Amino acid sequence: METNQSISIKNLALSFGALDVLKDLNLDVGQGEFLVLLGSSGCGKSTLLNCIAGLLDVSDGQIFIGGRNVTWEEPSERGIGMVFQSYALYPQMTVAGNLSFGLKNAGLPKAEIEERVNRAAKVLQIEPLLSRKPAALSGGQRQRAAIGRALVRDADVFLFDEPLSNLDAKLRADLRVEIKQLHQKLSNTMIYVTHDQIEAMTLADRIAIMRGGQILQLDSPNEIYNRPANKYVAEFIGSPTMNFFEGDIVGGDGLRFSTGDQFFPLEGYEFRNGTPVQGPAWFGIRPEHMVTGTEADTAAIRLNGRVELVEPLGSDTLARVAVADRALWVRMDGQAPVRDGDSVTVGFDPARANLFDKSSENRI
Amino acid sequence: MGNVTRASADVQVSPVSQEMTGPRGPKPRTVLSRRNIMIYGTLIMVSLYYMLPLYVMIVTSLKGMPEIRLGNIFSPPVEITFQPWVKAWAEACTGLNCDGLSRGFFNSVRILIPSVLLSIAIASVNGYALANWRFKGSETFFTILIVGAFIPYQVMIYPIVIMLREVGLYGSLTGLVIVHTIFGMPILTLLFRNYFASVPQELFKAARVDGAGFWGIYFRIMVPMSLPIFVVAMILQVTGIWNDFLFGVIYTKPDLYPMTVQLNNIVNSTQGVKEYNVNMAATILTGLVPLTIYFISGKLFVRGIAAGAVKG
Numbered sequence: 001m002e003t004n005q006s007i008s009i010k011n012l013a014l015s016f017g018a019l020d021v022l023k024d025l026n027l028d029v030g031q032g033e034f035l036v037l038l039g040s041s042g043c044g045k046s047t048l049l050n051c052i053a054g055l056l057d058v059s060d061g062q063i064f065i066g067g068r069n070v071t072w073e074e075p076s077e078r079g080i081g082m083v084f085q086s087y088a089l090y091p092q093m094t095v096a097g098n099l100s101f102g103l104k105n106a107g108l109p110k111a112e113i114e115e116r117v118n119r120a121a122k123v124l125q126i127e128p129l130l131s132r133k134p135a136a137l138s139g140g141q142r143q144r145a146a147i148g149r150a151l152v153r154d155a156d157v158f159l160f161d162e163p164l165s166n167l168d169a170k171l172r173a174d175l176r177v178e179i180k181q182l183h184q185k186l187s188n189t190m191i192y193v194t195h196d197q198i199e200a201m202t203l204a205d206r207i208a209i210m211r212g213g214q215i216l217q218l219d220s221p222n223e224i225y226n227r228p229a230n231k232y233v234a235e236f237i238g239s240p241t242m243n244f245f246e247g248d249i250v251g252g253d254g255l256r257f258s259t260g261d262q263f264f265p266l267e268g269y270e271f272r273n274g275t276p277v278q279g280p281a282w283f284g285i286r287p288e289h290m291v292t293g294t295e296a297d298t299a300a301i302r303l304n305g306r307v308e309l310v311e312p313l314g315s316d317t318l319a320r321v322a323v324a325d326r327a328l329w330v331r332m333d334g335q336a337p338v339r340d341g342d343s344v345t346v347g348f349d350p351a352r353a354n355l356f357d358k359s360s361e362n363r364i
Numbered sequence: 365m366g367n368v369t370r371a372s373a374d375v376q377v378s379p380v381s382q383e384m385t386g387p388r389g390p391k392p393r394t395v396l397s398r399r400n401i402m403i404y405g406t407l408i409m410v411s412l413y414y415m416l417p418l419y420v421m422i423v424t425s426l427k428g429m430p431e432i433r434l435g436n437i438f439s440p441p442v443e444i445t446f447q448p449w450v451k452a453w454a455e456a457c458t459g460l461n462c463d464g465l466s467r468g469f470f471n472s473v474r475i476l477i478p479s480v481l482l483s484i485a486i487a488s489v490n491g492y493a494l495a496n497w498r499f500k501g502s503e504t505f506f507t508i509l510i511v512g513a514f515i516p517y518q519v520m521i522y523p524i525v526i527m528l529r530e531v532g533l534y535g536s537l538t539g540l541v542i543v544h545t546i547f548g549m550p551i552l553t554l555l556f557r558n559y560f561a562s563v564p565q566e567l568f569k570a571a572r573v574d575g576a577g578f579w580g581i582y583f584r585i586m587v588p589m590s591l592p593i594f595v596v597a598m599i600l601q602v603t604g605i606w607n608d609f610l611f612g613v614i615y616t617k618p619d620l621y622p623m624t625v626q627l628n629n630i631v632n633s634t635q636g637v638k639e640y641n642v643n644m645a646a647t648i649l650t651g652l653v654p655l656t657i658y659f660i661s662g663k664l665f666v667r668g669i670a671a672g673a674v675k676g
Contacts, residue, residue, distance in 0.1 A: 055569050076575030088566035092588040101584075102574030149570070161566075 006189035012061035039210035081150025085162040089134040120151040160192040231361040240329040268351035280358035287331040299347025425644035448641035458629035468626030479544035491556025513550035559593040
């Protein structure tokens with residue numbers, strides 16, 4: 001994408017006593033890129049964001065923003081704007097006061113402060129709220145005001161720390177769209193921390209999936225979805241989660257995956273680097289890549305089972321299908337006439353499968 | 365809807381009619397239920413128990429000495445006189461001074477105001493630093509401070525006498541103000557630290573991103589948000605310092621005695637007859653300041669205690 005880097009993190013480490021929260025972490029974020037840090041709680045994503053913001057002192061490594069080494073600089077000197085999960089609006093100030101607080105601290109002339117506040121308010125459509133106090137705002141309005149506070153700083157980099165987690169589902173979806181539009185309009189670099197994979201998939205240019213203070217995979221949403229680098233990423237992305245079979249890749253009459261008494265042909269599967277591997281492995285297939293009914297008859301791999309549980313979602317129907325001694329989640333059409341206890345044939349294509357090494361759990 | 369199978373028509377109750385006649389709206393309450401009698405009875409008894417001494421004091425302070433000698437302490441005054449109050453305030457003698465409690469009152473005010481302001485100013489900054497700017501050794505510092513709260517005063521009395529003497533402040537109001545400020549520090553710091561720790565961390569982070577420094581965040585973000593805890597601290601200090609007797613009698617000299625010490629000297633003076641009415645009036649006068657503070661700020665006090673003081 002863009003050639004020049006906006007943020008560059010080199011060998012970053014952070015530990016609290018004996019606990020390593022971040023380990024030798026490297027990350028480059030391009031100018032104008034929307035990067036999402038995704039992971040379950042405790043993976044270090046918020047910690048990393050706080051390090052970039054300068055709110056936490058790092059134990060080792062360097063942080064560059066806009067080509068400048070900011071490792072030892074104060075948060076306010078780093079050219080960042082930040083939005084927090086709890087909005088963190090100053091309760092005793094009006095919205096206008098909240099927006100202008102940072103600018104006043106920076107000693108900007110009054111006229112410019114006013115102009116910037118009004119501009120930000122216009123972009124976020126919070127002009128009528130400027131004279132109100134945060135307590136008199138709804139959740140969505142508060143978060144808009146909090147975004148405004150980051151916006152007025154005219155920062156090159158925006159940092160979002162789970163900004164939508166405190167909102168209800170409907171508002172979350174609306175504000176998600178607004179943040180995306182804001183990024184299109186402003187095109188500055190944004191780093192966005194979330195544990196919500198839908199937010200990550202919809203907003204990100206690239207997603208960094210984190211676990212245990214390290215980045216497991218850094219790729220476009222599409223790539224992460226289609227070619228997860230390891231089993232953890234594969235399980236983390238997608239809902240319901242990917243179905244896994246434990247077994248071995250064996251040679252012979254073309255490569256096959258043997259699990260229990262079944263053999264899945266692996267024709268069409270793209271091995272990493274194009275080199276087929278044999279040995280113990282996991283075979284993963286997403287619920288939405290499985291077909292049932294007449295489509296299944298032509299599939300390369302077919303399994304017979306019985307529907308245990310049906311979850312109708314309207315647009316789709318999720319069915320848990322018992323095959324031999326295990327259960328598979330299958331995503332079907334919302335109108336599929338499926339009921340508990342039905343016998344079904346489930347089919348899928350090895351080209352859409354994901355194979356992971358048994359011990360390293362990395363993609364093969 | 366349970367369907368009724370019995371044949372007789374009068375047993376059948378249609379669900380519709382039940383809906384029409386059944387209980388509806390708020391449940392009626394009886395005012396004189398046994399529960400209410402118990403609750404209000406107990407409350408009235410307890411409040412009488414606590415109010416009675418105050419009643420006796422007020423009544424006695426409004427009587428003349430002949431009436432008091434009749435010995436009926438509960439009876440209201442036959443002839444109301446404010447002379448005891450005037451005497452207590454302006455004329456009662458302690459030692460050579462015969463200007464009543466007024467001298468003690470102004471001494472107490474001169475002790476109270478700087479002590480309260482100084483101790484709250486220092487303790488709130490302490491608490492803020494300990495809660496939000498965790499520095500190396502901050503936990504140790506905090507622990508030492510808290511241990512300070514448990515050391516009995518008596519242990520420190522003499523060392524402080526020596527220290528004040530060495531710096532030439534022994535027997536002065538300044539010395540007493542310093543002593544009050546120091547002794548208020550542990551509990552007030554704890555109070556402020558816990559309150560500031562309950563302020564969301566993200567607010568503090570947002571202010572840092574906005575370029576506010578140590579004092580900027582303290583004055584512009586934390587203090588405006590913390591009115592209740594400042595009120596709590598103020599009440600604790602005002603009552604504590606106003607009611608102090610020990611430090612007042614030890615670290616000042618007769619001319620500078622606070623009101624409590626002077627009250628004691630008036631009440632315990634051995635010359636002449638015991639003037640109960642004057643003593644009662646003097647005692648009420650002395651207690652008036654903390655009482656007023658409570659009445660003015662009661663609501664904020666409760667809010668502050670609830671908001672921060674209990675959370676560790």
